[in-house]
Each structure stands twice: as structure tokens, then as C-alpha cells.
Amino acid sequence: MTTASALEAAPGGRRLHRPRAVTALKVAYRTLIGLVLVIQVYPFVWLVLTSVRDADDFxxxxxxxxxxxxxxxxxxxALAEGNLGHNILNSxxxxxxxxLLIVVCGMMGAYAIQVLDFRGSRLVRGLFLMGIVVPVQIALIxxxxxxxxxxxxxTYQAVIIPLAGFALPMALYLFMSFFGYIPREIYEAASIDGAGPYRIFWRITLPMSLNTIITVVMVNAIxxxxxxIFANTxxxxxxLKTIPLGLQNYIGAMGKTDWTATFAAVTITVTPLLLIFLVLSKAMIYGLESGSTKG
Incomplete structure (x- = not known):
């Protein structure tokens, strides 16, 4: 007798029904997922619809x-009045x-701390990770x-350097977590074959870190x-105005705002990054998972 038959059959010819709680739980779960999806998707849909809406109608x-x-x-x-193309280029x-600076410094620093494991590496790791709790506002002045x-x-460097510096501790942590996931036997075998630390980094560590690199780039790029804050300061x-600063150009005299042109500018700037994120989302999730587990 199968499991389904056993559930349906009972002494005295009575039928046993599956608990309705399971079905209700599935319905509640799917409803919750649908609600979260609507909350996440609706603002973007409204943004796109407003960007193609007539100003008088809005x-x-x-x-x-x-x-x-x-x-x-x-x-x-939006393209004519707001100098949006130049703002996009600056961004x-x-x-x-x-x-690029985050990936290069993060990978090399994590490789030195996690793989080479030099004397004092734990102290250096602790100093870097302390940077996660440092707020960016205290460094502005x-x-x-x-x-x-x-x-x-x-200059571009004035914005790039602090952005990379404050993002480096988290990138370092992600790379160190992933490098700890790579079996030590691979490095030992490469060393026996005569490969030095630089060759091991370029031939073994770097190719295996592609998904983690995508994760670090996407998290920081968004x-x-x-x-x-840094661009405005x-x-x-x-x-040299970036997109967030350039959107201020749509505010006219006495606080008058061209809302439909503003929404069109936001749509132009958000859509490419969103498409890239959707295309690389699987690699990003894999990079996060591989960097959070070991063994």
C-alpha cells in the first residue's frame, strides 16, 4: 500500500484527509513572497511609467x-537640460x-593575510576589519x-580614494573568506612544483576568485x-559632477522641479546597473555563498 493510499484509507472505511495546515502554510508563504515582490518591483515600474508620462498629466x-x-x-x-551624459561619464x-582599486588592493591584501600568513597577519586583519565600523562622515573634514x-x-582621485578606502575592509573580508575555502593542498602542490607566491596568485588564486570578484564589484558599484556625500564635498x-549631483540641475527657481524629466533621468541611470545586476546575480550569489562557507 502506498503512502497516499495509507493516508486515504482508515479503519471503518473512513478517509483521512491531509492536514489543511500544510496547504495554508504554502498559501501564506506564496502570498508573502508575492507581497515582497510587489514591494520591490512597484517603485521601479512606477518610475518607468512616470518617466514616459506627460508633464501636464502628472x-x-x-x-x-x-x-x-x-x-x-x-x-x-533630461538629456538636453541636465547635462546627463557628462554626469554618467563621470560616474x-x-x-x-x-x-578596480578595491579589487586589486582587496585581493592582494587578503592573499597576503590569509594564504601567505606572515607574522603579524592577525593583527593586520584586525586593524582592517576595525575599519568596517568607522563612519565615513568623520573623515570628510x-x-x-x-x-x-x-x-x-x-579631481577624480579625490572621490575614488576615500570610496575605495572605506570599502576595502569588507572586500578584504570577502576575499579572505573565499581564500580560506580553497584547500591548502592546492597551494602546497603548486609550491612543490616550483611555483612562487606571485605565480600561485596569478595562476591559481585569481582564476578561482572570479565569482568573488564579481560579488565585490557589484556590491560596491551599486x-x-x-x-x-564624498562627491558633494x-x-x-x-x-566633474556625478549622477546624484547632476540631478540637482532639475530643480529650478523657487524650488520648482521638472518631475517627469527627473524621473526620466533616474530611469536612464538606474536601468543599465539593474540589468547588469540581474545578469550577474547568480555569480554574485555564488560568490557570497563560497565566501561564507568553508570545507
Missing amino acids: ASRNPFSLPASFTLDNFAR VVITGGAC PLFVDYSRVALLD FIWNEF FVLTDE
Whole structure:
């Protein structure tokens, strides 16, 4: 007799029904997942719909209602009036430069601490990890003073260096966790074959760390792309304004805001990063999982 038959059959010819609590739990679970999905997706959908909405329709009707008419003039106005293309270029340069610095310094530092395990490596690890709890705001005034003395204000380096520095402890932790996941026998076999620490790093550690590199880049790129504090403090001219600073150009006299053009600009800047995140999400999740488990 199968399990299903045993559940249905009972002494006296009565039928035993499966507990309704299991079905109710599944319904509640799926409802919760659907609710979370709606909460996460709705703001982006509303952003896209508003970006193609006529300005008069947005001003005269409920801003959360469905558009009565659609137009692409908002995107043309956003690109023409807000210097959005130049802002995107600045954000790309700063994000790419900071992520490159984070990956290079994070990987090399983690390799030295976790794999080479030199004398005092535990102390160095502790000092780096203490940087996680240091708020970025306490460094604004000292960095501003130092940058003004060495003529680094209003440069890409003024924004890239602190962004990479404050992101380095977390990147170092992720790389160290992953390097601890790699069996020591691989390094020992490479050493027996005559490979030095540099060759082991380039031929073994680096190729195996691809998913962790993607994870570190994506986690930091999202933050750096939307970063406002450092850019607002160290950028003084319009030529180096990033996207968050450039969006201020849509605020006119007496606080008047071109909302539909602003939403169009936000859509242009958010969509590429979102698509990249969706494409690389599996590699990012794998990198987080491999960096949080060992053995």
C-alpha cells in the first residue's frame, strides 16, 4: 500500500484527509513572497511609467495613477537640460576606478593575510576589519583639508580614494573568506612544483576568485554609483559632477522641479546597473555563498 493510499484509507472505511495546515502554510508563504515582490518591483515600474508620462498629466492628476498619455519628450529634455551624459561619464570613471582599486588592493591584501600568513597577519586583519565600523562622515573634514593642501580637490582621485578606502575592509573580508575555502593542498602542490607566491596568485588564486570578484564589484558599484556625500564635498565644478549631483540641475527657481524629466533621468541611470545586476546575480550569489562557507 502506498503512502497516499495509507493516508486515504482508515479503519471503518473512513478517509483521512491531509492536514489543511500544510496547504495554508504554502498559501501564506506564496502570498508573502508575492507581497515582497510587489514591494520591490512597484517603485521601479512606477518610475518607468512616470518617466514616459506627460508633464501636464502628472501635474493635474494623481501622480500614482496610470498615465493618460505617453511621451518620450521627457528623456530628450533630461538629456538636453541636465547635462546627463557628462554626469554618467563621470560616474562611470569614478565607479570603475574605485572598483578596480578595491579589487586589486582587496585581493592582494587578503592573499597576503590569509594564504601567505606572515607574522603579524592577525593583527593586520584586525586593524582592517576595525575599519568596517568607522563612519565615513568623520573623515570628510580631514580629507577636505588634506586635499586642499595637495591640490587634489575637484579631481577624480579625490572621490575614488576615500570610496575605495572605506570599502576595502569588507572586500578584504570577502576575499579572505573565499581564500580560506580553497584547500591548502592546492597551494602546497603548486609550491612543490616550483611555483612562487606571485605565480600561485596569478595562476591559481585569481582564476578561482572570479565569482568573488564579481560579488565585490557589484556590491560596491551599486553604492558608489549612487554615492553623494564624498562627491558633494570634494567636487566643486559642474565638469566633474556625478549622477546624484547632476540631478540637482532639475530643480529650478523657487524650488520648482521638472518631475517627469527627473524621473526620466533616474530611469536612464538606474536601468543599465539593474540589468547588469540581474545578469550577474547568480555569480554574485555564488560568490557570497563560497565566501561564507568553508570545507
